[in-house]
Amino acid sequence: MRGNFENTGKLTVFMLRCGRRTAIMWIVLLLVIVVGLVPAIGGIAYGDSLAELSSMMENPGMVAMVGPPITLEYEYFGALYTNFMFLFVALTVGIMNIFLIVRHTRADEEQGRYEVVRSLPTGRLSNLTAAYLTAALVNSVLSVLIGLGMFALGDETMGFEGSMLWGVGLGVTGLVFAALTALFCQLSSNSRSANSYAFAALIIFYFMRAVGDMNADMEIFSLISPLGLVLYTRPYAGDHWWPVLVMLGISVVVAVVAYYLNSIRDIDQGIIPARPGRPEASPLLRSSFGLTFRLTRTAMIWFFVGMFLLGASYATVLNDMDEFVAHNEFYRTLILVPAGITFEAMDGMSTEEIVSAMNAVVEHAGFTLAELFSAMVNNMMALITMTAPIVLVLRAKTEEKAIRTELILATPTCRIRYLAGFACVSFLTAAFMQFALAIGLFSMAQAILPNPDMLSFRFLIEAAMVYTPAIWVVTGLAVLLIGLLPKAVGFIWGYFGYTFLVVFIGRMDIFPSWLRYTTPFGFVPELPMDEINFMTLFLLTLASAILTAAGLLSYKNRDINAITH
Numbered sequence: 001m002r003g004n005f006e007n008t009g010k011l012t013v014f015m016l017r018c019g020r021r022t023a024i025m026w027i028v029l030l031l032v033i034v035v036g037l038v039p040a041i042g043g044i045a046y047g048d049s050l051a052e053l054s055s056m057m058e059n060p061g062m063v064a065m066v067g068p069p070i071t072l073e074y075e076y077f078g079a080l081y082t083n084f085m086f087l088f089v090a091l092t093v094g095i096m097n098i099f100l101i102v103r104h105t106r107a108d109e110e111q112g113r114y115e116v117v118r119s120l121p122t123g124r125l126s127n128l129t130a131a132y133l134t135a136a137l138v139n140s141v142l143s144v145l146i147g148l149g150m151f152a153l154g155d156e157t158m159g160f161e162g163s164m165l166w167g168v169g170l171g172v173t174g175l176v177f178a179a180l181t182a183l184f185c186q187l188s189s190n191s192r193s194a195n196s197y198a199f200a201a202l203i204i205f206y207f208m209r210a211v212g213d214m215n216a217d218m219e220i221f222s223l224i225s226p227l228g229l230v231l232y233t234r235p236y237a238g239d240h241w242w243p244v245l246v247m248l249g250i251s252v253v254v255a256v257v258a259y260y261l262n263s264i265r266d267i268d269q270g271i272i273p274a275r276p277g278r279p280e281a282s283p284l285l286r287s288s289f290g291l292t293f294r295l296t297r298t299a300m301i302w303f304f305v306g307m308f309l310l311g312a313s314y315a316t317v318l319n320d321m322d323e324f325v326a327h328n329e330f331y332r333t334l335i336l337v338p339a340g341i342t343f344e345a346m347d348g349m350s351t352e353e354i355v356s357a358m359n360a361v362v363e364h365a366g367f368t369l370a371e372l373f374s375a376m377v378n379n380m381m382a383l384i385t386m387t388a389p390i391v392l393v394l395r396a397k398t399e400e401k402a403i404r405t406e407l408i409l410a411t412p413t414c415r416i417r418y419l420a421g422f423a424c425v426s427f428l429t430a431a432f433m434q435f436a437l438a439i440g441l442f443s444m445a446q447a448i449l450p451n452p453d454m455l456s457f458r459f460l461i462e463a464a465m466v467y468t469p470a471i472w473v474v475t476g477l478a479v480l481l482i483g484l485l486p487k488a489v490g491f492i493w494g495y496f497g498y499t500f501l502v503v504f505i506g507r508m509d510i511f512p513s514w515l516r517y518t519t520p521f522g523f524v525p526e527l528p529m530d531e532i533n534f535m536t537l538f539l540l541t542l543a544s545a546i547l548t549a550a551g552l553l554s555y556k557n558r559d560i561n562a563i564t565h
Helices: 006-019 020-042 047-056 059-065 077-111 113-118 126-153 161-188 193-216 216-224 224-231 242-264 288-315 318-327 329-339 351-364 369-385 387-393 395-401 404-409 415-450 457-465 468-486 491-506 513-518 534-557
Strands: none
Touching: 006 020, 006 513, 020 077, 020 126, 020 351, 020 404, 020 491, 047 534, 059 077, 059 193, 077 113, 077 126, 077 161, 077 193, 077 224, 113 126, 113 329, 126 161, 126 242, 126 491, 161 216, 161 224, 161 242, 193 288, 216 224, 224 242, 224 329, 288 369, 288 395, 288 415, 318 369, 318 415, 318 468, 329 369, 369 457, 369 491, 387 415, 387 468, 387 491, 395 404, 395 415, 404 415, 415 457, 415 468, 415 534, 468 534, 491 513
């Protein structure tokens, strides 16, 4: 038995050293978002605003998105913050662990590094154990820092036990998805399939939880889903620790299955055999763009479907949006303030009177509340869309590190055309995802709004697509880094995090207004408040083209193995 785990400690240290920058980036980004938003939202959600935000959580659309309302029984800020943020952060932690485990197991094996490790005095299960210990350490550090940070910056309703439970809940969620990903890495024969299986499981678990949370008779679905089970911890609203123990048990059981499969399968093989390829390459694979499309098409499909579902889920709250916005300052800050509209509900007015007065103010400004809500959704979803083209264009870096790029370019293949294939796929994905968002919003709005004409198809398409050039600029910056500074390509994720904070939190008027112009999103006309400025959109598109061209030319002249040296 000892031979199976020989030198696990040294391998763990090695993995931590190799992945320290990525791990630190994830931890810092999550800390800034989770802990940093505590005082930001806490300064807005209080008094009547807190009560109205709590009642908003009863809306079926909100239950589907963030989980069952816990603020009806515990109507204070700590419980509200948990209800509002916990599930989304748990999703993000799950994604972090999927990338971490695939990178240190199936990706290393696919790229030949695992064989080098196995040629040394290491056990058969040492690599998988080291990867899992690395994930456990990263999740533990994240749990402790988030718990301490929320306790330090939270109000009196956010006690020490609840804060630590917040962090620990995220940590055990990460461990469950780490174990599930390790299992998928044994089932699949390549990292692309392992990632696909893991993300498919993440999406399925999310929607299983939504079904269970919305229907008491189907609560079992919430208990089966890790994303539903972790919500039963209820930090600041009862502080239940039993789900933590259950999830730890689940992670151990799944990890044991992964260990068994790892012990019986051959290196470079999966339990599920890879499908045999065609005897001859299809015409699609006879060009560099066709090859790139073949490598990324599964991810493109998932990105498209995911954005459509996100758009549809946000549209489910449109029917009750006027009452929510009329009563609470938090939503007025997110939705009305960017449009330059100020509205304060007066004491003694009934709900109908408040809604009528607010709609009159909004209509006087030339808008509808549905349009302003869609503007907020498009603004936030554009930030999520930005991750997809970055991931796809960075696939060029992954191929280069795996020494596959060198093999392709040894043939009569143009370097510029090769990298341009990844850039084109990324640009197209950004546009298609924004289009999918608009389709999702429109289809659900038509189904639930009493007056479907409140949101026209043309408006939703325009409001979503205006963000595409800004996303292209960030994608062009990623191409430039790949071509000019391949070792600094991780900077693009730091810039993404900075852009996310400036744009999202900037809607609350917390940052100086000039700061948004340090990102391309600051120049995007936000419909319906702004008119479409085609010159601005053209200049953003031109900037993305210049960045991309500079990256392609730099890629043509640099050492192809610069990343691996």
